[in-house]
Amino acid sequence: MFANNQIFGAPMAGITDQPFRRIIRMFAPNVPLYTEMISCHSLVAAHKNCLRNFDRYDAEGNIGAQIFGADVNLMADAARILQDAGAAWIDINMGCPVPKVATRSGAGANMMRDHVLAEKIMRAVVRAVQIPVSIKTRLGWDDAHRDWAELIQIAADCGVRFAALHGRTRAQLYTGASVLPALKDSPIPIIGNGDIKTACDVQNVLNLGYCGAMVGRAMLGRPWILGQLLGTAHAPQNIGQVAVRHLGYMVDYYGERNAVTMFRKHAAWYSSGAPASNEFRIRVNQTRNVRDLCNEICEFWGCEVEI
Numbered sequence: 001m002f003a004n005n006q007i008f009g010a011p012m013a014g015i016t017d018q019p020f021r022r023i024i025r026m027f028a029p030n031v032p033l034y035t036e037m038i039s040c041h042s043l044v045a046a047h048k049n050c051l052r053n054f055d056r057y058d059a060e061g062n063i064g065a066q067i068f069g070a071d072v073n074l075m076a077d078a079a080r081i082l083q084d085a086g087a088a089w090i091d092i093n094m095g096c097p098v099p100k101v102a103t104r105s106g107a108g109a110n111m112m113r114d115h116v117l118a119e120k121i122m123r124a125v126v127r128a129v130q131i132p133v134s135i136k137t138r139l140g141w142d143d144a145h146r147d148w149a150e151l152i153q154i155a156a157d158c159g160v161r162f163a164a165l166h167g168r169t170r171a172q173l174y175t176g177a178s179v180l181p182a183l184k185d186s187p188i189p190i191i192g193n194g195d196i197k198t199a200c201d202v203q204n205v206l207n208l209g210y211c212g213a214m215v216g217r218a219m220l221g222r223p224w225i226l227g228q229l230l231g232t233a234h235a236p237q238n239i240g241q242v243a244v245r246h247l248g249y250m251v252d253y254y255g256e257r258n259a260v261t262m263f264r265k266h267a268a269w270y271s272s273g274a275p276a277s278n279e280f281r282i283r284v285n286q287t288r289n290v291r292d293l294c295n296e297i298c299e300f301w302g303c304e305v306e307i
Contacts, residue, residue, distance in 0.1 A: 007202065007229050008164070008191055009033040010216035011066045011091070011136070018055055019249035020223065020266075023242065025061065027227030032062040034136075037093045037101075037108075040069035040078035051253065058086035064134065068093035070106040072120045076128035089132040089161070092125060094118060094151070097138070097170045109170040113141045115154055122158035132161040136193070139181070142171035148181075156187035164214050167194035183209030199229055221269030240301025243270045244294055256290045263293065271300065 009016065009024055011034035021033050036052060043053050057063040065087035067078045079090045093101075096108030103110065111118040126133045135155050140146035152163055167178035178194025192205035193214035202213040218225055223242070227233025236242050246266060250259035267284045271277040280300045287293040298304060 005032070006206070006212040007031055007226055008193075008212055008214040009219060009226055010164075010193060010214045011035060011037055011064075011093070012216060012219075013037055013096075015220065017052065017253070018060075019246060019253050021060060021063070022249050023223045023246045024219070024226060026242075026245075027224040027233035028230055029232075030061060031226045031230060032064060032088070033060075034064045034066050034091060035087075037066045037068045037096060038078065038082070040067050040071060040074040043067070043078045043081055044074050056085050057082075057088070060086070062088050064089045064091045066091040066093050066136065067125075068096060068101060068107045070110070070117065070121075072117075072124045075121050076124040079125045079128045079133070083129045083131050087131065089134055090125060090129055091134045091136055091164075092121060092160075094135050094137040095166055095170075097173050102170060109138060109141065112137060112147070112151060112170060113145065115147075115151060118151060119154050119158060122155055122160055126159040133159070134162045134164065135160055136164040136166070138166045139169050142169050145169075152190065153187055160188060162189040162191065162211070164191040164193050165210075167192070180205060180208055180210070197225075202229060221266070221272050238301055238303050239270055240297050240303040243267065243297050243301070244303070247290065247294060247297070251290055260287060260290055260293050267293075267297065274300075276300075 009031060013036050016034060016036050024033060038052060042050050046053055065082035067075060067090065069075050082090055093108050094111035096102060101108035137148060137151055139148050148165060155163055165180065167180040180192045180194065183190060189211040191212040191214050192210035193216060196202060196205065196213050196215050197218040205213040215226060224233050224235055247263050250263050254262060264284055268281045271280050283296050284293060287296060
């Protein structure tokens with residue numbers, strides 16, 4: 001099996017919130033995890049409608065708080081806030097491909113084609129905090145601009161401690177196969193990311209010269225996968241028990257009304273591939289309160305767990 005510092009849980013918008021991280025911790029207590037990406041504007045302004053702006057990480061263990069933005073000063077301020085909130089390290093998002101981040105706000109993947117701004121942000125964030133700083137990026141903007149190695153070198157020169165590299169360009173979004181390049185002499189450790197689902201996938205990434213592997217979408221409906229790769233956990237005997245606990249954590253965090261709506265996607269992922277899962281998802285999408293949703297989960301998986 002692999003070591004804790006070789007397996008990472010990827011940051012995923014709308015997924016890796018505090019309740020999801022709590023579930024992962026049931027199976028992999030010490031694995032390094034990332035938060036969802038956090039807007040530096042929202043965080044510094046303390047927007048009350050975004051709960052993650054007020055998360056504390058002291059009791060969460062090895063948590064990297066990921067920030068995005070194109071304002072140098074705000075990115076530094078955001079890093080300080082997250083350091084004070086107990087983050088183990090700060091990660092700068094330089095790979096998010098969605099238009100509202102990468103093009104309209106000039107953040108995320110836009111850093112791959114604006115290395116001058118990227119350097120200013122990295123230097124400012126590194127100087128702002130005493131904890132490690134990392135970046136997460138992609139191969140480049142498109143096939144004609146696969147300049148990831150240049151960005152990694154700039155990061156190293158700025159004092160960034162490590163990087164995560166996704167094996168697609170921004171133009172690919174999440175389509176096509178993720179293909180990571182072999183590493184020879186990297187100035188900082190690099191974690192490989194993209195389409196990693198099995199121990200064989202992890203080993204292939206390590207064989208390419210990466211120091212670790214980052215699991216993303218394979219965690220959907222399978223929050224125990226990191227524990228499986230580490231050899232610290234097995235798939236649960238009853239998935240419904242995990243799903244109910246996850247729902248309970250979401251109710252605690254978001255309140256019942258929001259939790260019920262937000263948990264529907266997780267219920268779909270947990271049930272994916274199971275017999276009669278389509279009918280289950282239809283019923284779940286019609287629930288309006290936590291009791292009905294909990295009952296549907298318990299009936300589907302044959303468990304008797306209550307929130």
